[in-house]
Amino acid sequence: MFISKSFIPILKNNPTEAKIKSHQLMLRVGMIKQSSAGIYSWLPLGFKVMKKIERVVREEQDRIGVQEILMPTIQSSEIWKESGRYKDYGEELLRIKDRQGREILYGPTNEELITDIFRSSIKSYKTLPQLLYHIQWKFRDELRPRFGIMRCREFYMKDAYSFDINDEEAFFSYNKFFLSYLKTFKRLELSAIPMAADTGPIGGNLSHEFIILAETGESKIYTDKRIFDLKYDDEVLEKNSLKKLREKYEKFYAVTDEKFDQKEFDKNVSKENRLSTKGIEVGHIFYFGDKYSKPMNAAVDHQGKKEYVKMGSYGIGVSRLVGAIIEAKYNDKEEIMKWPISVSPYDIAIIPLINKNDSTNLDKAVSICKALNEKNLDVIIDDTEENFSSKLKKFNLIGIPYQILLGKKSEGDLLEFKEIGKESQNLSVKQIIDLVTKIKNKI
């Protein structure tokens, strides 16, 4: 792909309306375009990153046996009246009247709708547990949308729901997601820590927010530093092992603002381990028992008795993660971004110095590109006649982690290969293919 043919509208300077670095960078390199307050279009560069994040999220859901479905964005108000949330939810719920005057709404979350699907399909406890997820657009009518796609109105979210026969099984489901979320964020090269959290409008009494540290975050957190050193690679999808995993994390004090208690903090965390800082919420899991199943009559037959199913819900902000990764990886002082290879818009950028009337380097770039494409590496070539240093500056912002530089020095079969943030080295095309393929296969 040539950059001259791509729809990547790059700005010369940081847009003044953007207050945090992810918003700045996304506008700067043309990943998104605002269409109205808190509502964005995703241009090719941003779209590619979001789709790759979606793929990682999907794979990790599939891995723990959650089945994918797709619920609509527009919901009837009837089921929200059944659960009682139509009244309670407040003004963030976008309420709509259709042409027949019926009250409908744009779903900000799907507890009611999934409960409705469950109750009309599942009658016996034998088919439990049921774990279902979907990845769909949601709408919350934020009073003050801000920070680009970090706090916007229309956002892309993975939300999963679990249905179990009793608390013990329901905690097993909860803990599966607990592990799955740790793994998902790790694949995105994020250190996201589960923090005991308030349940808010979802309800229930058990909940963890997965938070990544960031000065620009809107969540205030209080934690024992040592929680960052925990390992979990050995955990398997087995009841006891997962229980122990959660206990391992819960041994350390780690809470969000609403759950904070100064006395508890002082008592449980030694002074040198105390950390109170800000973070970005990238995932949130809830256990709320029969909060929805009871009013909506979602029950199964269990040994002759009617039992309301025990439910949990599990969200990951797919579109928000694009911004969260930038907050974590973008050095805005040096203007250098580096995407994790798992979600980078391209694997490799080829940056040739191109002089007027001399196509040597461009031809070379094209032939290297072909070789890389054949090995399933996704490549973009800067085929413009800009000067070399402004090309480098531009690609340091775009953040593709690997670059092949065809400058004046370029001669023979060895190419100047650079991983962002490291020294460049001279490698053959084959060596580059091997190196990048190996890294891609690991994630």
Added chain:
Amino acid sequence: MFISKSFIPILKNNPTEAKIKSHQLMLRVGMIKQSSAGIYSWLPLGFKVMKKIERVVREEQDRIGVQEILMPTIQSSEIWKESGRYKDYGEELLRIKDRQGREILYGPTNEELITDIFRSSIKSYKTLPQLLYHIQWKFRDELRPRFGIMRCREFYMKDAYSFDINDEEAFFSYNKFFLSYLKTFKRLELSAIPMAADTGPIGGNLSHEFIILAETGESKIYTDKRIFDLKYDDEVLEKNSLKKLREKYEKFYAVTDEKFDQKEFDKNVSKENRLSTKGIEVGHIFYFGDKYSKPMNAAVDHQGKKEYVKMGSYGIGVSRLVGAIIEAKYNDKEEIMKWPISVSPYDIAIIPLINKNDSTNLDKAVSICKALNEKNLDVIIDDTEENFSSKLKKFNLIGIPYQILLGKKSEGDLLEFKEIGKESQNLSVKQIIDLVTKIKNKI
């Protein structure tokens, strides 16, 4: 995957509320569930088919060099006022007021929004043509939603947009989509014929609907039969060759209702070739010049002159195609469905006869499944204890094209392998893998 663990709520009988066979089948085998009037949730079986259709559509867009983006579902009314359609569009446009009292809407189509994106990013004719597409949910507030997902309110659509400097280039873009659509529908095993059509609320003066024949279709068409025999495999993405391709089709009279003229029909089509029947619209392409670019001021600088860009738009109903394929492939008399392998929810169904306290056949099914999974074949096992004939009946409805039957006869290494609609044959696991893989690779 075991069917007992899948969320596939199958009905014993045809649902009485469904009037056409695609709606009947989709409810019957639990592909969808209605959530409110004209709004559906996609359960795992339906979701898988829709995602596979989406993949085919995406690959064929990428192949002609269209770049993927993603526009939001909610749009500001401002741009619709600029184009003049806010007043004109009528009651199918779902108009919404947000909490601040601003007029917003759920997009039924995206001409305005894409024009807004274009005008803020592209300034020079040198970066033309620009071809962009997205696959996103749309909403049309149908007065009488009907026929399941065929005429619903919330639907999933691929819409592409082209921007060119003049008519000649714009027709080139139009013809690229013309070819691409023929190919897309062919990969879905549909014989979709381009028919000259009215442009309706999109506007412009050149338009083709891609129609598949179906008695349950809502489009009335008049055509020369011989158009069904046309071939186009040799066509390439070159201006003249594409022009000839379209001319080849346009030589035959083929129009939708609004374009029909009895005299023309009688004059241009000999009696034995006349066909007037019904069909389902699965794609629609439009050329409308500067209808949007002029009022919205989307222009490029061309040799010192300001030129309004010439635009077209190109839609494929992704969710509707699920129903359209069923209408084309489902024999509702015999209750036998057969999905094209390109979009089948699974590649192979393993159907073992399972007697109480005898797990021989189930164990065998599991070991065959593993061997097939290793070769990237997607398999579902019927692990229930239903009797064999009701299992066969169920799987003939689900429509996975290939079945492995482990009945009483099952002995030794040769398995009873059946392609729906054909005689069964005895094959080894390896032969089955080779056969199905070969067919999958062809499409």
